[in-house]
Amino acid sequence: MAHEAYIVAELEDAGDAPSYCVSCEWKGPASEADSAWGCRLTPGGMVPAGRCPCCGEPVYIEVEAEPVRIVIGLDGGVVQGVTANTPVEYLVYDYDIEGSDRVVTRPALDGGEVEVFDSGCDDAVVDAKTVATIYAALEAEAIP
Numbered sequence: 001m002a003h004e005a006y007i008v009a010e011l012e013d014a015g016d017a018p019s020y021c022v023s024c025e026w027k028g029p030a031s032e033a034d035s036a037w038g039c040r041l042t043p044g045g046m047v048p049a050g051r052c053p054c055c056g057e058p059v060y061i062e063v064e065a066e067p068v069r070i071v072i073g074l075d076g077g078v079v080q081g082v083t084a085n086t087p088v089e090y091l092v093y094d095y096d097i098e099g100s101d102r103v104v105t106r107p108a109l110d111g112g113e114v115e116v117f118d119s120g121c122d123d124a125v126v127d128a129k130t131v132a133t134i135y136a137a138l139e140a141e142a143i144p
């Protein structure tokens with residue numbers, strides 16, 4: 001199946017929505033971008049808010065992504081479960097390897113290498129409703 005290309009012919013005015021250029025460092029309100037007329041669109045792709053006033057490449061509106069929220073259950077330093085609000089794979093680096101015969105060398109989080117207990121990655125349980133309830137309780141605790 002051939003992929004069809006679409007061309008921007010008309011856009012809603014994005015106003016002063018914070019925007020960024022895909023090609024250079026330009027950032028600014030969408031109202032300062034040049035017309036998006038003639039930008040190529042791909043099905044499922046983002047729709048540009050205009051063209052960069054510096055380099056002419058497409059400019060997109062900044063979208064604040066919802067944070068991935070994860071609840072990790074520990075008991076005696078052992079992970080009992082990981083629940084997240086979106087599909088997440090996780091990997092535990094257990095540095096407590098003294099006396100263990102299941103030790104592997106892996107890339108360290110701060111560069112170099114590190115020896116950790118040999119474990120693979122797992123999928124977190126996805127339960128957005130429960131995670132939201134837990135975070136809401138946490139936020140309620142923070143209010144004095």
Ligand SMILES: [Zn+2]
Pocket residue numbers: 021022023024025026052053054055056057
């Ligand atoms: Zn640019």
